[in-house]
Amino acid sequence: MNQSDPITIAVIQYPGTNCEYETASAVEAAGMSAEIFRWNRHPEELIRFDGYVLAGGFSYQDRVRAGAIAAKKQIIGTLIREAAIGKPVLGICNGAQILIESGLVPGNHPGHVEMSLASNAAAGWRGYFCDWVYLRCQEKGASGAFNLDFTPGEIIPMPVAHAEGRFVSSDPALLDRITQSDQIAFRYCDAEGRYQPSFPINPNGSFLNAAGIYNPEGNVLAFMPHPERAAWMRQIPLDLDGSLRTATLEHCRMPGPGLRFFTSMKRFISNRRTGR
Amino acid sequence: MxxxxxxxxxxxxxxxxxxxxxxxxxxxxxxxxxxxxxxxxxxxxxxxxxxxxxxxxxxHCSYKSSRSTLKKYLPTDAPNVILGPGEDSGIIRFTDALDGETYSIVIAHESHNHPSQVLPVEGAATGIGGIVRDVDCMGAHVCAVADGLRFGNPAGAQPARTRWIIRGVVDGIWQYGNAMGVPNLAGDVYFDDSFDDNCLVNVVSLGIVKTSRIIRSRVPTEARNEPYDLILAGKPTDSSGFGGVTFASDILDASQDDKRRGAVQVHDPFIKNILIMRKANRAVLDLAFERDIPIGMKDLGGGGLACASSEICSASGFGAEIDLDCVHTSMDDLPPEVIACGETQERFIFAVPRSFTREVLDIYNTVWELPAEANGAGARCIGRVLEEPIYRIRHHGEVVCEAPIEQITSGIRYERADCECRHEGMEPEGLPPDNLADALLSILGSLNGCSRLPIYRHYDTEVQGAAVLRPGEADAGVIAPLELTENCPAGIALSVDGNPNVGAIDPYWGGATAVAEAMRNVVATGAIPRALTDCLNYGNPENPSAFRQFVDGVRGIADAARQLSQLDLPDAPVAVVSGNVSFYNESAQGLAIKPSPIVACVGTMPDFARAMTIHFKNPGNRIILVGERRPELGGSAYYRIVRGVDGTKPLTVKWREERAAMAAVHTLISHGYACACHDISDGGFATALAEMCLSHRRTRLLGAHVVFTQPPIPADQFLFAETGGFILEIPPDHLKECTAILNASGGVWYDCGCVTETPELLIEIAQTARIHLPVQDMRLAWLRGLEEIV
The missing domain is CATH 1.10.8 (Helicase, Ruva Protein; domain 3)
Incomplete structure (x- = not known):
């Protein structure tokens, strides 16, 4: 492949997906081209893309479990094969649930479900939760495709919006392995970066405050918060501690922290092409 | 037959x-x-x-009691109005974008009160589901919803039932709106015993459409020249929601709840997402515009297929022939009246040229695979447009309805009798409390004064990526719906308001203050109010005093809309472009709700980056109070919570002063002179000032110190009167410009203090009163008010 070929990303759209448009906009703002790809198109058409984003929403109305039905569709088989040759796959919110339900994350045995994204369990809240939280990037440096453009330990604000975002597994050894092999890309924290387990700092009760988990190879990320909703400064609330947003249009249009998930993705793809 | x-x-x-x-x-x-x-x-x-x-x-469908009153009073036209009341939504002009297109705002407002009382989750969810269809079917992209909620007293006569309703309604709203993918950006909530047997769930939806691509709810005139089919798209018809309209037009008898539940519709946001969220319906419209094919489109709401199919055809003088055997159903042997009139959700009807029918059906049935992916949903051709104005339905080959179509759709009218109904209230006895700090804390911690965070944290405010200001951040929700797609920074502000405690004392001022408050909220974000919608919630119109409350409320809304007018177009009213009347909000025991007009105001601003939040930004900035405090505390939070009475003198609006204050505040914000703005409403000046120090997100809180040396009225009334007004935070270097603008407005204003680094609220009034409270104490009371309730 030629280094100068445009990078194209498929944003996967299922019935019930509802974040595909703004996700595609974020992909484009990062300098890649995005195509919204309907789930029932021929799976072979997926192969020509350089990377994939499973956008958020409520695919199949979260029937059975969130992401469970979408993970059984033909398109996922193709994604598993493309991920196996190293292409980056980002699952956001419902997309993360689909990656967990398809076994792409934690990814020891793609196609086999190892974990679950369970109902939020936070003292003081029931049901769906939507608000801004803080995340801290893994402190030892990026272990995968989507946080290359973050400094180790960097703290960023981002919104979460889900009712099932608690990473769990019945196998304690699996959680140990995920931790030890640096598969936790981002963890919920307070504005100072402390990993407080309490609600709402950890909004869903996830183990070790995990907000996003990589596969062992680091090219697939299941991520519960919404980077496409923090992709421009204008989206960041003014009453967040340390909010940098000002009242000028020029500043509002500058990239927000969420955009760096997509610029990292672009860097990862460019690096793959040059063999770095 | x-x-x-x-x-x-x-x-x-x-x-x-x-x-x-x-x-x-x-x-x-x-x-x-x-x-x-x-x-x-x-x-x-x-x-x-x-x-x-x-x-x-x-x-519900014919507005038979209300139509003549609405027509007589409400201003429905203004230079920016493209479509007033009459179709599913109202439409106003929004902005020109860089692509040379003109964009419009589509807005609709409805109630789903009775269904939410008997089945809260389903009732509230189908309320959202219905209102977004109204906006979608004008060809618009739905980009926000909001809701006005009135619940019973969770500590009142039926605490368990009331809490069940509160939780169910909130769950219904999030389960539907979040799943479909529409941000919930605004709303208001009141709790009051008068809603114990009859909650109010009002829903507002807002959309954006290219002005050249508005779709009408009528068969195009081209149907005179070529055959047009009628296509039904969406969920398969079932027996749910049969009799929903009749249910909505009757009083609520709790003993009939079980029977009524069958009349409540069942929601399916999954199918709705496929239909309207830039998926199947959008594909149909895009194709039609691309090929220049005139089509009509309408949603199926109250009255189901019969209502929608007759109205879309009669609107342009056509007739229709429907074959019920062609309707896709989810159960066999449904009686013809159920197929024709049942209110199964998630359905639309299209009128398209027969040559286009096949492609439209394919979009739903093949491209989006609705039959397989969504339990038998899909699209079918179910009839045709007739040139002659006859409405005919066939079932099993037999005609089961044949009537002149205009007789069906023109409805009937009643002139209802009215008579005055006096409110029996009392002014408080004795002296005001010594400790006004405690009074403020009890208002901030009260059900009607506390933070709504436990409610709106369930709502997805972020989806679509266009939120600028969310609930809790500002007086109105603000979105920039064209920023992402068109690089156009125009913003829309939306607020929903109506204090039932004002309407209870004086229905006229209940209507007028609802409009003023909604407009003030929009102005406080920096937008100009451009249109209103109203949902008029009252008791039984056959009862003359209840009908009078309705008429007075409409008069109040109409006067306010005309008198306050568009800030840059003094002769143009802020037109009422859409709305709904909900009567029979009373229990079988004859207990009617407080007269509750709920008003939504939509405003526009050229640059969303200038949109103003309510939170104090920098210590040392000046605090300016705009607007005189008047001794009219009837229905105020202070009277009701602290003094234990309703009062007798209702909150009013002085048109000229109110308008001048709004204009001055808008000027200040649009010039960039202010850095926070909050309107004064429930709980008065003291509460508004406290709220500017409060935020659930911030951990580094700021305080405020204000002093009044010669207040015109007693200190307690000055602090807690709910007279409209604004509090502004102005950096010292803009004080000169600010002074000039406020002086020119001719209204009363006070440069009364400054923002402080110390997180304490200190209010001093002459030698007579003092409130001194740590912001953290206020925050705890304010955040805990709804704990354990939602």
């Missing part, structure tokens, strides 16, 4: 026996109305015809 299913109305010469017959059939109309059908048709009606007329003549 099958004679077994002809209803022998003419055989019943006595009202008593006819009433029994109608009741047995579950028909809501009166005996004289039933006889009118016989005279229209020249024969006894088929049961299907009887149901159709019953629906079309219901209060």
């Amino acid at each position: 099958n004679t077994n299913r002809i209803v022998p109305i003419s055989r019943h010469t006595h009202d008593e026996s006819l009433r029994d017959l109608l009741k047995k059939l579950n028909i809501g109309m009166t005996p004289p109305e039933a006889r009118k059908i016989v005279s229209i048709l020249g024969r006894d009606p088929h049961i299907v015809e009887l149901f159709i007329f019953d629906i079309e003549w219901s209060e």
